[in-house]
Amino acid sequence: MPTFEEITAFITDKPLATAVITLLSLVGLVLAYLVLRVAWRALTWLVARYVAPRPIEDVLTVVAASIATGVSAQGMWRFSGDVLGLDGPLRLLLFAFIEVAIITSAVRARRNMRENYSAGIDGIAVWALTCLTAVLSSMDAHSLPEAIFRLAAPLVAAWLWERGMAIERHRIRGTGRINWRLTPERLLVRLGIAEVSDRTASEVDAHRRLTRVALAAKQAKVLREGGAPERKVRAALAKLDKAMDQAVEHTGLAVDATRQEALLAQIAALYNTSALIDADPRVPWEPHADHHPVPARPALPPALAQLVDEEDEDVEILDPNPQVVDTAQRAVLMRASREFWDRQIAKGIVPRTVDIAQEIGISLTTAREYRSLWKLEPQAHALIEALYHQHGIVDTGTFPVIAADGRVLTKS
Known part of the structure; x- marks a missing residue:
């Protein structure tokens, strides 16, 4: 490094050259400042665009995978020079072709995950190429620890990529990975060391x-x-x-x-x-002879043959205690009656007029009015038709009313 006296002598002897060097230095400093400013802005934009929105674990995954890929590339650099004999620009262009292929496959696999919900063949290619570069870079190692290290670095990068893909898969599909049959927890349970349940x-x-x-x-x-x-x-x-x-x-x-x-x-x-041998469990969907598609009420007496064919709407019902309610209360009662009707129809049962009146607490006249409207709907009408064809029951709205002595009370 020149001394201060030498610099002073140079400036005194060659002022023009000194001026040119000073000017070029200033221009270089300005250019360096502009380059650093552009680089800083680009780095800030990249961080704000791609790093900030991502969780910290994704960022750390990318950083660690990049470091591991660099270690693998360094091993391939030595392999291409020592084993393949490449040198100069050719070595610089060809040494990391497998690492580039791994990154390309990883990007394609992520795109496939977002579009087709599966990594596909590119996901398999990432692992295959990773194992290949790990083996090749470890073949040029000078000791066993170095070989193990060069084998581990690419596999660590692939594992971090796989974990990132698993999170991405769960985020997109809302599902987890497959459930492995052989896990440490299952082994501990099998050996009797751990418990399946949370019992003390x-x-x-x-x-x-x-x-x-x-x-x-x-x-x-x-x-x-x-x-x-x-x-x-x-x-x-x-x-x-x-x-x-x-x-x-x-x-x-x-x-x-x-x-x-x-x-x-x-x-x-x-x-x-031994009683299990004689057990005869039936498949829930297996049809059998005594199966009735429409649930019927308890067995009816033979007097059902005397049922009249008139509809319930033709029977006059006198309500000794008519209800007087306002509009809002009537709407509430009607909504409750409808919910009860829908629940019973879903069970395959057509409610009677008296059933609606007793369940909701409305008059028989109001219950008959609601029933006469709702029984015309397709599902209720189909149940009524099924009851008629299977049991000969004519819908009178009461199904029918039977006295204590077994007599059928009909309209006289």
Whole structure:
């Protein structure tokens, strides 16, 4: 570095050259300032556009994946020079072709996720190319730790990308990943180290002791009824007695009614296992002979054959206690009546006039007025037709009114 005296001598000897150098330096400083200003504005715009709206974990994922990709590219730089023998501009152009392909596949996979809700073949390509560059860069390592490090760096980048894609998938589709059958939690449960439910340790211990009692009781019963030797029966009874003693001591079985019922329920289930052979569970949608598509009321007496064919609207109903309500209250009662009607129709039951009146608390006249309008709707009309064709019941609005002695009360 020139000394101060040398600089002073140069300025004195060559003032013109000094002026030119000073001018060029000022221009360079101005250009550097402008470049830095443009770069700062571009960086600020990029941060505001792409970084600020994203969660911090996404930003950190991109940063970490970029660092890992750089480590992988450095390994490929050495591999292309030492193994492939590339040098100069050719080495600079070709060393990171796999990393570029990985980034391209990752971008395409994200686009596929947003458009088709699946990463597709590009997602598989990311992992395949990552494993390829990891293996190639580790082949030029000079030691085992370096090889492991070069293997790990690309895989870390791929894992971070996969986690980002999982978050993106959940955000777009509203669903999580697949549920793996082999997980650490399942292994711990299988080994008996962890519990599936959120029961406390005392509850788990009590359940297991009660189960031991129930199983010991079943074993003793089977041996005794099967004519086993007396020695085996005594051993089974001794095992049952020991399990019962421990259950009473550690579970409070003698005073806990809930656990007593649980023990009896387990014993009852174990004793009646053979009854499962004769069980005849029906498929809910399986048709059978006694199936009625339209639920009917309880069995009606033979007097139903004497039903009249007139409609309920032709029967005169005298209401000794007519209701006097205002418009708002009438609207509330009508809305409640309609809700009750819809609930019953959904169950496959056509409400009677008296049913509506008793349920809502309105007069028979008002209930008959509502029913005469609503029974003409398609769903209610279909139920009434089904009742007529299946049971011969004519809709009179009362289905019908039957006296205590079994006589059918009809319009005289």
